[in-house]
Amino acid sequence: MHSPVEQFTIKTLFALNLFGFDIAFTNSALFMVLTVILSVALLVYAMRPAAMVPGRLQNVAEMMFEFVADMVRSNVGSEGRRYFPFIFSVFVFVLFTNMLGLIPYSYTVTSQIVVTFAMAAFIFVGVTLIGLIKHGFHFFSFFVPSGAPKALIPFLIIIEVISYFMRPVSLSVRLFANMLAGHTMLKVFAGLAVMLTSAGGVFVGMSALPLLAIIGLTGLEILVAGLQAYVFTILTCMYLNDALHLH
């Protein structure tokens, strides 16, 4: 019997070396590669007819595109167009890794804090640089709340700066914790079902309950997978908007 967090273990599938640097191909790497292949293949294949009146699959691709495009348009405005491909990539990457992770025996890349934090940190640094390049020194006025009493401003600046630097943490931990909790919960209920079955007797019948719970939880996890991809993307849009327009 394994621990419910065993599923998050990184396993090396085959060893790889690059200039002495260990780049072993792991289960995590496999699902990152699968995410790229599947998402690009799906979108390219779906858009292949390029029909004036889209078919079912083309509609899916266009809906995904329009969904993110609307998000960028309404949260960032016309200046966000330049960053749309990146934001769309973020959405697709998170959505596909989350969804692929729900397939039994697969691996959830976004359940790794290092992955989510790296993405969040990249977004944070990138957005901050965009703000600094666009507004120069004026960017720091972002940390001064407008209309606050003068006496409170030093404290407010401290709070604003702390909350600003907490952004990558909250962005990454939200996604990581959701994935971790969801998958752990599924494993806990699955483990319970196995334990009840192995207990024998009347417990075998009772094992149907955690099994039903897994079915319900899987539905919930599909929702969470989509929702967290949306939340991650919309927060990226909001941070970008803050950097471009300050307040």
Added chain:
Amino acid sequence: MSVTQIMKPLVYSPLALMVPSLAFTSGAFAAGDSSGGLPQLDIATWPNQLFWLLITFTILFLLMNYVVTPRISAVIENRSDKISGDLAKAKEADAKAKEMQVTYESALASARADASDKAQAATKAANDKAAAGEAEMAKKLAKKLATAEKKLAAMRDDAMANLNDVATEAAQETVKQLIGVKATKAEVTKQVKAAAKAANA
């Protein structure tokens, strides 16, 4: 490993709150689990994951940027262009149709006016012709009537003259036989004329 151990309670305790059974189960499994703790906090795996994330996400971004999003946006733009183009065309056709209707209506109105003018002219011409014909006929008839009347009057006068002669002769004869006097023609004529006048009056 040291960082893992420091962070372990930090991450693990809220998780245990989120999933109440997790604490129980992980405790139950702890005996069989040699490493313990979250595999995510094993720093040794981080460089590898970061490397593959960098590679895969860069590839994904490049493909999205240069292949996928241009295709999708091209199709969507194409469609919106077609829709707005078709709408403009429809508007144009509508305007044309309206213009045509106006032209048609004015043509119809002018044709109607023309027709009514022509009808009026024709009526007037016919009326004139009829009136002229009537007048001529009336003139002709009047002439004929006058001729006939003249003829009649002449005939009557003739008849009347003959009648006077006959009456005169008859009166002369009557007088001669009655009183044996031969009345002069002038006398009798005078008397006959007087009598005729009286009779006529």
